[in-house]
Amino acid sequence: MSTEKRLPVADRRQTRRAFWRAFRQEKGLVAVAFLFNALSTGAAIVAPLYLGYIVDDIAAGASMSTVDDKAVVLLASIAVSAVFTWLGTWALGMLGERISAYLRERFIDSSLALPLSVAEAGGTGDLLTRTVNDVPLVAFLFRDGLNRVAFNGMKAAAYLGAMLWLSPLLTLCLLASVPISWAGMRWYLKRARDGYLKERASEAEVSEVLTGTAEGARTTESYGLQRRRTAVAEESVGNFYRANRYTLYLRSWMFPTLDASYPLSTAAVLLLGGYLYFQGSVSLGVVATCAILSRQISYPIDSILMWIEGLQKAFAALSRVEGVLVMSEDEPEYGRPLPSEGTVEIAGAHYAYGDGPDVVSDVTMSIAAGEHLAVIGPSGAGKSTLARLVAGIDHPRAGEIRVGGTDLAEMPMSARRRLVTLVTQDNHVFHTSIRDNLRLAAPHAGDDDLKEALATVGAEWFDDMPDGLDTVVGGTERELDAAAAQHLSLARVVLADPVVVILDEATSMLNPQSARTAEQSLGQVLEGRTVIAIAHRLHTAHDADRIAVMEEGRLTEIGTHDELLEREGAYSSLWHTWLGDRAAV
Known part of the structure; x- marks a missing residue:
């Protein structure tokens, strides 16, 4: 099926502009969500730091009361982190719902404002797929995807800062996993956007063909066109299958590559930390804390990278949704008065x-x-x-x-x-x-x-x-x-x-x-x-x-x-x- 007259897709600049414009609609809630997540992350850092202090106290033969005092602080930090994590999740969820509602309303208004000839040329399936599938994916982007990425990004930055404060030299061990993960992500991101846009377009094609076939079933039967319509449907489903298989192929290479890179950092921290400990350069508690932080930092980074796949889909959907919005916004204002007589x-x-x-x-x-x-x-x-x-x-x-x-x-x-x-x-x-x-x-x-x-x-x-x-x-x-x-x-x-x-x-x-x-x-x-x-x-x-x-x-x-x-x-x-x-x- 030709897609020459498909509804337009926003380019990268237009998509980025739409993304930040949506956030500007809720500046106050963005600030509240950031504050809650910052407090949650700050409290989460206290636990591994105090664990290192406890290890050093035990190694130095400190009294149990000293250890208990630090243990109380450790447990309190975990409790505070849990409370602010819940509040931060609530704020991000509220933010996502409001932005999603804003985008849905804009999309409906823009769809209704489309010239009828443009909507017809684009095909029922294309506009229907953008409405039924792409808009919910964009809602997912703001409601679920971004809050996890933002929160985990904040945690990763905090863990990295704590490691730098404890031992800049041991922090360099994190670079051990960078070559593999960077190569895998670079390979994936180079192909992902085009792959997911093709996947969304082929899904629209399937919707168009199946909708047309269902609506014209009687005509198809009357003129004996069943085989022809079946062939068209099979071709569109085949295109959709191949597009999905390609994005699955991308994920199948990316995720194992990332999983293989994370243990390298922790192994490097233990090897170098052990050497420095026996040289007297760092304490055992610092080595233990950095080893824990190197492992902890992998979880938010892994979560972010795992969500990259979902975000790629969501940003591809946002490009298709914004394509309709841009088309309606491109219409110039009519500065002259309308004719008052109907010749x-x-x-x-x-x-x-x-x-x-x-x-x-x-x-x-x-x-x-x-x-x-x-x-x-x-x-x-x-x-x-x-x-x-x-x-x-x-x-x-x-x-x-x-x-x-x-x-x-x-x-x-x-x-x-x-x-x-x-x-x-x-x-x-x-x-x-x-x-x-x-x-x-x-x-x-x-x-x-x-x-x-x-x-x-x-x-x-x-x-x-x-x-x-x-x-x-x-x-x-x-x-x-x-x-x-x-x-x-x-x-x-x-x-x-x-x-x-x-x-x-x-x-x-x-x-x-x-x-x-x-x-x-x-x-x-x-x-x-x-x-x-x-x-x-x-x-x-x-x-x-x-x-x-x-x-x-x-x-x-x-x-x-x-x-x-x-x-x-x-x-x-x-x-x-x-x-x-x-x-x-």
Whole structure:
């Protein structure tokens, strides 16, 4: 599967910027977490130091009371370290949860702000994988991974400082494990980021293929394409398997290399420490303490290096999540006021999907402000594609489209969405209250405005909702049928209050009587606005100011109902056929 149109992935600089920006959201909690972990680490250092003092006291023949006093301090330090370790873990966990929530909310906002054409080109699987898999991995990065790495890094630094204070010469023994561990980590890190990015991308490919196969199962069976779809699925799963096997290969070399390097430092401390002890350069307690610290320092370092694998995955996921965020942030601000009138001018518009043939060819027309234009034609005539072009979702490969005298291609998506609203027959009900579903179009609308919008589109079912606007719909709570979902979508149009409204068979899920009522109600509300209706019911075309007929991507007729009947062309034929069918019924 080609990934040329995949959603972008942030580069290393953008990913690092996103990482530190997330931390800046919680500066106070970062300081608290650092303080608790610093106190925990400081208390943890006391235990091995006092153990060395006890060894020296025993070797010097000190009294039991002296040894007991030091033992009490040792035990107290362990208790204090345990308390502050718990507090530090709590603070880091809280920090991780808050940052994770911040990133999740930003990601959802940015995903909703993506141009529809970009989201569609990226594929359902890519965006779904970033939402379902990558965002939780990023949450893991801040909630679990970083606190362990930060805490263990602090402990390793403290142990190293204690060894330097006791014996700089014995501290040099830690370098014995560096060549092997450095070579292993350098080899791993050189390959890890690309390997994990490929793993995430191949997982998105599997999701895309399996989702498409499931959604198109009936079509696949109807045309006997099972073997072809199975082959595509097997290829994508094979790519995912190979990508996973490669990252497993990286880990299989890294971890044994690290494990083999740690004992070298402790062995070096014992050998050199023993020699220095017999030379009288250091005490037995110093040797014992440094040996313990050299072994203790390996645990936090090992933990950090073990988490490197998880962090590589998480940072690869952060790069994919940030790719969506950067795309939405790159959109420029529209510094000029939006056009206040809805004149639509289409001049020589051509459009093709990918490298295919034109599905809209040389369409030219002018729609006056406040005019109601109906666009009709057979399936595949290019009606919905024309609607997407006027809505600014796609841009013509040739020609231009102007609304209110402004070229849509020069306007950012946020401005186009405020100017033009497209309503299709595909509507989504979010798993939340009716109020929140409606406020997607008008975040600051009051309850009276929401109820009035529902009444305007004839949503009589709302009167039966037990909790009114607070009723949770969607998901497993209260599933709305297709007609009710379409009412919600039309009510959003009323609340959005755009200059130009495009209805792409927006009432097709309603029964004829309900559709007629909704269209008449919308007609009153949309009075004075430019309306382009992609019509599949000819009574919708009959009510329009003008009718445009499209065939094979071209505009073949345009005029009023009576004018087109007089021409006895395609519209006249459709009209008389429709009247004959109604009479037969």
